[in-house]
Amino acid sequence: MKLIDNEYMTGFLKKCIFVFAILNAVLTVNGEAQSLKHPVIWVTAEERAGILENIEKYDWAKDLVNQLHERVDPALKIHETNPNAILNTIPAFAKHDRENSEQKAGPLAAGHNKVLALASEAGMLYYLTQNEKYAKFAADILGYYIDVIATKTPKTTTICGYEFFDPRTTYGPFALTYDFIYSYVKQPNATVYNKEKGVRIPFDNAKAQKAIANIVGNVLQEYGKPDQHGKFISNHPILTASGALFSILCIDNDAERERLFNVFWERGTAHQNSFKNTILPMFGEQGIWPESTSYSFMPIITMTLNIVDRVYPEMDVTKDYQHILYGNFLFDYLRHPNRKFVRFGDSKRNNDGTEDLYRYTLSIAERRGYSDLKLKAQMALKQAYDAKGGYKPKLDDGIFNNFQPLDLFWGQPIPDKIEKGINFNKPTVLVKHSGIALQRNLTETANELYGLTGIIGGAHYVHSHLTGISMELYGAGYIMAPNAGLPPSVKERQIPLHENYFRLYAGNNTVIVNGTSHGLDEGSWKGDAYVWQNTTKNIAAEPKHLENPVSENFSFATQFLKDEVNNCDQERTLSTIRTSDITAYYFDMFRSKSLDENKFHDYIYHNIGDETIIKNEKGNVLNLKQTDRYKNDIGDPVQSPGWRYFENTQVTEPIKEGVKVTFKINFDNRYMHMFVPKGVTRAYTKGLTPPTREAENDYLNKKTQLIAIRQTGEAWDKPFISIFEPSLNSESSVQSVESLMDGDKIVGAKVISIVEKNKIIDYIISQDTSDAIYNNKTLNLSFEGRFAIVRVEASKDRKKVSLYIGDGKKLNFEGFKLESNHQNKGFKVF
Structure with missing residues (x-):
């Protein structure tokens, strides 16, 4: 046999390599040179057996499959006899991605999403059942969209006409459909129904790839500005990320898919910021x-x-x-x-991810x-x-x-x-970016009725409100004192009620300085919002974030705000204090002082309800007269501080007496009892404000009750102190509240409660530094530190004394002594 000589073999191999290179180039141009196996986005073919096993064994998986059938099968049955029936429900396409406003794009996106979601769910059933009727149905819908989108360019590609909606509503199910039915449409004999011609035609994968490339290009917008890595951004590129990533994974060409993924993950664009270098670092x-x-x-x-x-x-x-x-x-x-x-900033209570x-x-x-x-x-x-x-x-x-x-x-x-x-019921939780401190005290007895949870804080962040140090309180089954939150619709976010009230100081539970508390527009997350403020910081708490408490009855957190916008210092302490399984109260101390002139301070408090009753410490209802003192603003574009929305405002004469305010909730006879101790001259205004968002029962549509307390001068050495007791009873267990004085300085409160005929006296000390020293010779009480509580419980046959140090060194009372541990906290019962 004659052997092939080396020169001939070498030439033959060179020709083979050349032909292979040409063939590979042709395949690459046609988008066919790809190694990624589909499906790939959510699941792979190899995982199918495990998913089918779950469906066989678990009701939740079986039920999900049944729901897919319930959603797809009726439409599929119609489509099999009348292919135009479903395709005729597809709305018109917009011409470009900035054609429509958010409001106009919404219904169009919903219409398209309904059909594309049907296609993607049919694709999922094809994956699960391997029945080609589902793939055929999904492909017929997909083909309709491919015919429209493939004719466009990345700049003109759109479905609903709003660049922020398509990646969140339509591009995702489009990509999922293609991914799930890929093995079907890649068959040589795969056909789709062409509505224009009324016949089935071969599936054109090259056209599909062109449509997918347009979708990816539209989301990434490489034709726009580059990304700035490390830039502070909103959530938009997160919400549109699925439309980008899902579609990128449907690109057949390996090299182009990897390039596009690199743009998505590493490089980013101004529209779709780098996931790795801009989004994740935030x-x-x-x-x-x-x-x-x-x-x-x-x-x-x-x-x-x-x-x-x-x-x-x-x-x-x-x-x-x-x-x-x-x-x-x-x-x-x-x-x-x-x-x-809990709710801070633009937020909804019932959204749960x-x-x-x-x-x-x-x-x-x-x-x-x-x-x-x-x-x-x-x-x-x-x-x-x-x-x-x-x-x-x-x-x-x-x-x-x-x-x-x-x-x-x-x-x-x-x-x-x-x-x-x-x-998940830790007493103290801190959310640092929003300046929030949560205080919680729960009970094993009907906790939804008798448990307490409150938050204090405020900061600037995307979707923040301008609140200073705001407060929200829960009690008796209601969020009694709510933060403002977010309206039901996007359209309502633009109206003055939201922008000029709920988003500002007066729409929240806070303290307004000199009637002028406001935010800055420069740096605000939203243009013309004027909501930039400094971040509130936690300066003390017991227990610390997610730690266990030293006492089941006491905890506290103190938040400090260096307000450089309004040139003032503010500090707020919130403590949850339990007196029995079914009785407990909040201690709220708000210190505030302008670093310029201290004209007056207003303590603003909202409570859901039907009626507000203001009494003096003798139990007499105080006389009120109409006032327009809150019908003004500072003249900025958002009418800061926002209190023009207060209605039917009636004010007392300035009084130095202690005051008890009762908020009545008639729906199921609940109450919030509020006590303010005597000693500082203040005027109390009651009024109504716009209804509370996401309120329970009838209070979603009823005006919210308001108390505004005006104090002349500073409120640092003479801080606002309020005791709040939510209750199922018209009479509170708290009987009286007095200020604890250190000379002319208020440093806390004495709270007397009657619980099951037993008298409980709480001496709450809340000082403004961690090394402050308080001596009260009359009470034989001394404390070195920031926060402490002495509790005296007296019954017929015994007296029990509890000493609690939340932040401090030493606490002495009537010969009983407590020294804190290395974390400056401690608790002991005598």
């Missing part, structure tokens, strides 16, 4: 997104980390962001006893072997499910970032019994 040490309560959940962050880690495991992206994964657990500490969230955060975290922890994180996520989910009577996931028609089916694909069984649990 998470502080606490690992939460630095906005208002309900905006902070941001489960898209954890979802994105999980997807990227699944597709690019070699990047190990979760390793450097453990603080974010652990930060996901902070929100459950921010619930009132009725499980609604905790379970998504836990499920996404659990998926990461399971795959990566993070055993501690896995157990914590399991415990948190178990507690969440138990709190609402089990895990019963429900698919809905929400259009924004609606990823509920992920519960099926990433959901994992939770053990029926978990020995440990997470105590």
Whole structure:
């Protein structure tokens, strides 16, 4: 046999290499040179068996599949006999992505999302059942959209005509549909129904890739300005991230897909900021997104980390962001006893992203072997499910970032019994970016009725309000004294009621200095909002953040604000003080002083209810006369401080007596009893303000009750002190309140309560430095430190004395002595 000589073989190999290179180039141009296997975005083909096993074994998984069938099958049946029926429901397409306002784009986005969500859910059923009728249905819808989008450019690509909506409402389900039915449409004989021609035609993947490239280009906007890494941004590029990432993972060409992913992850653009270099660095040490309560959940962050880690495991992206994964657990500490969230800034109480955060975290922890994180996520989910009577996931028609089916694909069984649990009821919780300190005192007896939770604080952040040091209080089943929150609709955020009242000082529970407290426009997260303020800082607390208390009855937190806008110093201390299983009260001390002239200070307090009654310490109702003292503003564009919205204001004469205010809630006979001790001349105004947002029962539509207390001069050495006792009874257990004096300086309060016929006297000392010394020879009481409580309980046959140091060194009372530990706290009962 004649062997092939080396020269001939070398030439032959060169020709083969050349032909292969040409073929590869052609395939690359046509978008076919790709190595990524679909589906890939949420799940892979290899994971299908495990998901089917879950469906077989667990009711929650079986129920989710049934819901998918209930949503898809009726439409599929119609489509099989009349392909135009579903396609005719697709709304018109906008011409470009800045054609519509947010309000006009909403209904259009909802209409398109309804059809695209149907397609994506059909794609999910194809993945689960392998029945091609679902893929065929999804492809027919997808083909309609491809025909429109493929003719555009990245600049002109849009569906609803608003660049902020499509990546959150339509681009995601478009990409998911393509991803789930990829194996079907890539078959040589795959066809789609063409509505214009009324016949089935071959699926054109090149056209699909052109449409996907346009979508990616529209979200990234590489044609715009570059990203500035480290820039402080809003949540917009997080909310649009899924529209970008999902679509990028549908790009066939390996090189182009990797380039686009690099733009998404590393380089970023001014419109879609770098996930790694701009978005993730904004998470502080606490690992939460630095906005208002309900905006902070941001489960898209954890979802994105999980997807990227699944597709690019070699990047190990979760390793450097453990603080974010652990930060996901902070929100459950921010619930009132009725499980609604505390509210600061533009926030809604009923928005709850905790379970998504836990499920996404659990998926990461399971795959990566993070055993501690896995157990914590399991415990948190178990507690969440138990709190609402089990895990019963429900698919809905929400259009924004609606990823509920992920519960099926990433959901994992939770053990029926978990020995440990997470105590989300810690007495002190700090949220640093918002300057918030939470104080909580719960009870095992009907906690929703008798537990206390309050927050104080304020700062500037995206979606913040201008509040100084605001306060919110819970009691007797209601958020009695609410922070302002967010209106139901986007449109209502633009009206003067929100911008000139709820967002400002007067719409919150705070202290206004000289009638002029205001914010700055420069630096505000929103243009023309005038809401920039300095950040309130925690200067003392017992227990510290998420630590255990030294006493079940006492805790406190003190927040300080160096207000450089209004040139004043303010300090607020909130303490929760329990006197029995069913009685407890708040101690609120607000110090405030202008560093210029101290003309007057106004203590503003809102309480839900039907009636406000103001009595003196003798129990006589005080005379009132109409006043227009709050019908003014400083003349800035937002009418600061915002109190023009006070209605029917009636004021007392200035009095030095102690005052008791009762707020009556007629719906179910609840009360808030408020005590102000004597000793400082003040005028008390009662009035009405706009209804409380998200209020319970009838109070969503009723005017909110108002008390405004005006004090001439400074309020630092003579601070505002208020005792608040929420109650189911018309008579309070608190009987009287007196100021504790250190010369001419007020340093606390003596509170007398009668509980089950026993007399309880609390001497509450709250000084303005950690090394202050207080001596009261009359009471035989001395204290070195910032905060302490002496409790004397007297019954017929005994006297019990409790000494509590929240922040200090030594506390002596009638010969009883307590020295603090190395953390400057202590508690002892004699």
